[in-house]
Amino acid sequence: MPQFVPITQDGLADLLADRVRALPGRRLIAIDAADAAQPAAFARRAAERLRGTGRSAEVVSLHDYVRPASLRMEFGREDEYSYRTAWFDYDAVRREVVGALREQGRWLPALWDESADRSARAAVRAAPADLVLFLAGPMLLGRDLACDLTVRLDLSEAALRRRTPPDEHWTIPALLRYDRENPEIPTFSVRWDHPDRPALSRI
Numbered sequence: 001m002p003q004f005v006p007i008t009q010d011g012l013a014d015l016l017a018d019r020v021r022a023l024p025g026r027r028l029i030a031i032d033a034a035d036a037a038q039p040a041a042f043a044r045r046a047a048e049r050l051r052g053t054g055r056s057a058e059v060v061s062l063h064d065y066v067r068p069a070s071l072r073m074e075f076g077r078e079d080e081y082s083y084r085t086a087w088f089d090y091d092a093v094r095r096e097v098v099g100a101l102r103e104q105g106r107w108l109p110a111l112w113d114e115s116a117d118r119s120a121r122a123a124v125r126a127a128p129a130d131l132v133l134f135l136a137g138p139m140l141l142g143r144d145l146a147c148d149l150t151v152r153l154d155l156s157e158a159a160l161r162r163r164t165p166p167d168e169h170w171t172i173p174a175l176l177r178y179d180r181e182n183p184e185i186p187t188f189s190v191r192w193d194h195p196d197r198p199a200l201s202r203i
Contacts, residue, residue, distance in 0.1 A: 002201040003201070006199055012151075012190060013049040016029065017046075023148055023149075026130070027133070028135060029151065031153065032140040032150060034138050034171075036163035040063075043134035043135075043136035055130055058132075060109060060134070061110075064109065065096075065097075066112050078170035080177070081174075083174040084139065084174045088139070093135065097135065098145055108125070110122040152189045154189060154190060157172075158193075
């Protein structure tokens with residue numbers, strides 16, 4: 001059974017910064033969590049912490065890599081299977097973020113504007129030689145994204161239900177099933193029921 005030790009969000013960001021120091025060059029870190037855990041917010045905090053050490057760091061939100069609404073909602077607006085398999089464009093993430101970063105020294109910060117349901121029209125960016133990209137969003141682990149480090153912000157089912165807005169409760173079965181079936185073990189697993197009092201797993 002894993003044991004958990006208290007940690008602060010800044011402490012977790014510092015832990016990531018320490019690990020990244022041993023990883024020169026361009027790197028990719030996944031912050032995997034349900035939207036209710038606000039993974040992009042923590043990713044921005046960690047990126048800011050890294051910049052304070054002199055390392056280049058940026059954040060990509062998985063919600064900027066959704067598929068068009070016609071594909072996401074082909075089987076209805078609240079289809080659990082679609083949310084797990086068709087909502088986010090993981091192929092595009094592999095192509096425009098992971099592969100582009102590693103093979104071409106560039107990256108695309110956004111592909112699709114979710115609210116406007118149109119191309120984000122974002123410009124490709126050149127990646128500094130020391131860039132650390134944080135990829136933040138739900139259901140990232142187990143997607144063959146070849147990240148250098150992975151962080152899982154875990155919510156219990158009760159916390160997930162409490163922190164998810166009512167109009168998004170239909171996503172909860174998909175998230176719970178993903179949790180049960182995903183085989184990938186993160187580099188860092190963190191209990192996130194109370195974000196002001198997280199706890200780090202020590203296996």
